[in-house]
Amino acid sequence: MTTAMNPTPAAAAVQSQSLYQIAWRQFRKHPLARWGMFILGLLYLSALLAPFLSPYTATEYRSDEGRISWAPPTRVHFRTPEGQITRPFVYGVTREVDLETFRDRYVEDPNTRYPVRFFVQRPEQPYRLLGLIPSNVRLFGVDEPGRIFLWGTDNLGRDQFxxxxxxxxxxxxxxxxxxxxxxxxxxxxxxxxxxxxxxxxxxxxxxxxxxxxxxxxxxxxxxxxxxxxxxxxxxxxxxxxxxxxxxxxxxxxxxxxxxxxxxxxxxxxxxxxxxxxxxxxxxxxxxxxxxxxxxxxxxxxxxxxxxxxxxxxxxxxxxxxxxxxxxxxxxxxxxxxxxxxxxxxxxxxxxxxxxxxxxxxxxxxxxxxxxxxxxxxxx
CATH class of the missing domain: 1.10.3720.10 (MetI-like)
Known part of the structure; x- marks a missing residue:
């Protein structure tokens, strides 16, 4: 009878918790829910920081003959042709026409090399980070006329990434x-x-x-x-x-x-x-x-x-x-x-x-x- 009238400290602590404290503790034990929160955190963070993470704007493309339409993802290299490890770089590309399919084909030009730079300033493309902080810094990029397309381009040559x-x-x-x-x-x-x-x-x-x-x-x-x-x-x-x-x-x-x-x-x-x-x-x-x-x-x-x-x-x-x-x-x-x-x-x-x-x-x-x-x- 004494035990029933006087609960243990652990039972008393559980009774004193609110419904939402108990629910939060149970939620953290759910493995798929934790993975869901992690994925959503990455997605929303990348959306909030999109102007900083992306090398170009959503509508930026070339209107001259240098447009790269339907270009495949750019290969980022970490070794020179001689096998020496160096800072990441990309090659320039030249557009050729496949005579069999009559489609554009992009071939890397080993004679043109553009190093990948980080925290690149682009004064011509300012933005407001989180809608508040004015900035023109991009996480990465290459010098003109080089281009880097991690996930290729669309029909107008805009960066898919x-x-x-x-x-x-x-x-x-x-x-x-x-x-x-x-x-x-x-x-x-x-x-x-x-x-x-x-x-x-x-x-x-x-x-x-x-x-x-x-x-x-x-x-x-x-x-x-x-x-x-x-x-x-x-x-x-x-x-x-x-x-x-x-x-x-x-x-x-x-x-x-x-x-x-x-x-x-x-x-x-x-x-x-x-x-x-x-x-x-x-x-x-x-x-x-x-x-x-x-x-x-x-x-x-x-x-x-x-x-x-x-x-x-x-x-x-x-x-x-x-x-x-x-x-x-x-x-x-x-x-x-x-x-x-x-x-x-x-x-x-x-x-x-x-x-x-x-x-x-x-x-x-x-x-x-x-x-x-x-x-x-x-x-």
């Missing part, structure tokens, strides 16, 4: 921004439906059913067709974010409503009403926090869906357009290349690898969060 990094800024951020807006709308409207009930509940739930009944892709294509083709790309970007958010809040609102319907009659809610607390305070301070664990898990699973949806829209040509780039628009270039993109120019498919990594990493994190908040799967 730089465009993938810049494209990640939009593809990764649109999932976060659209998800935040969807969650806010879902919490507000779902909270109103679950708390007020009556005609408010009926109106909001019928609106959710209309959104669910219409296919998302069809709705997005229809709404995008209402805007002119020559609209500013930035307006298109904001429009896509808004549409994705408006389409995606219904599922969150429905779940929040169901949870609030069950908590509305609990004693602490009734006590808050008896003390004169207004409706908005009761919903925000006493009822919605009970849905927070669900929202955390839902966010990690909604974001990859938005990334895929934006990539699909851009791939179809109704998403982000030039001169801005996303991973979907980069894959559209691969589509324009036809079957040859798979056989002769496989480097143009690299953006698809990044889409896969981002989606699978968010899925790993979502699975880890779901198991961490599930009491039946705690270790």
């Amino acid at each position: 730089s465009r993938v990094l810049y494209g990640g800024q939009f593809s990764l951020s649109i999932g976060l921004i659209a998800t935040v807006i969807s969650v806010i709308l879902g919490l507000i409207l779902g909270g109103m439906a679950g708390y007020f009930r009556g005609w408010v509940d009926t109106l909001i739930m019928r609106l959710v059913e209309v959104l669910v009944a219409v296919p998302e892709l069809f709705l997005l294509i229809t709404l995008r067709a209402l805007f002119p083709q020559d609209i500013s790309p930035l307006v298109v970007m904001y429009f896509i974010i808004a549409i994705l958010a408006v389409v995606g809040w219904g599922g969150i609102a429905r779940t929040v409503r169901s949870q609030l319907l069950s908590t509305r009659e609990l004693d602490y809610v009734q006590a808050a009403q008896a003390l004169g607390a207004n409706d908005s305070r009761i919903i925000a301070r006493h009822m919605l926090p009970n849905s927070l664990s669900y929202i955390i898990v839902a966010v990690s699973l909604i974001i990859p869906g938005y990334i895929l949806l934006e990539s699909g829209l851009s791939f179809l040509g109704i998403g982000l357009v030039e001169p801005f780039s996303s991973w979907g628009t980069l894959l559209r270039v691969a589509q324009d290349g036809g079957f040859e993109s798979f056989t002769g120019r496989p480097w143009v498919l690299i953006p698809g690898i990044f889409i896969f990594l981002a989606v699978i990493a968010w899925q790993f994190v979502g699975d880890g969060l779901r198991d961490a908040f599930d009491p039946r799967k705690r270790q």
Whole structure:
């Protein structure tokens, strides 16, 4: 009896921990979730530091005869032809025409050598690191007229490595921004439906059913067709974010409503009403926090869906357009290349690898969060 009334220090420490402390401890034990966080950390860090990490801008290319279209990845050498180890360098390339296939072929010129330099200053291409710090320093580069293309070039001779990094800024951020807006709308409207009930509940739930009944892709294509083709790309970007958010809040609102319907009659809610607390305070301070664990898990699973949806829209040509780039628009270039993109120019498919990594990493994190908040799967 004494043991039951006086728990051990270890048991008391566990009892004193909050739900989120226990969930965080369980999340760290999930191996796939840890890998997902690591991959996402690398992806978002590379997107934030894209102007510094990339040797060129997303739209930079040569307009003269020196343009290098569909060039393969540049080979970086660490040994001279004599076998001596030296600082990394690349050779110049000359363009030849294959008389059998009539395609351009790029051959290294051993007589022209360009050393790879680090922390290169490019005053003609300034940028703001993290949107705040003015700079013109690039992590690496070569002197003109040399060029270095780690992942080859596209049809206009633009550096694929730089465009993938810049494209990640939009593809990764649109999932976060659209998800935040969807969650806010879902919490507000779902909270109103679950708390007020009556005609408010009926109106909001019928609106959710209309959104669910219409296919998302069809709705997005229809709404995008209402805007002119020559609209500013930035307006298109904001429009896509808004549409994705408006389409995606219904599922969150429905779940929040169901949870609030069950908590509305609990004693602490009734006590808050008896003390004169207004409706908005009761919903925000006493009822919605009970849905927070669900929202955390839902966010990690909604974001990859938005990334895929934006990539699909851009791939179809109704998403982000030039001169801005996303991973979907980069894959559209691969589509324009036809079957040859798979056989002769496989480097143009690299953006698809990044889409896969981002989606699978968010899925790993979502699975880890779901198991961490599930009491039946705690270790």
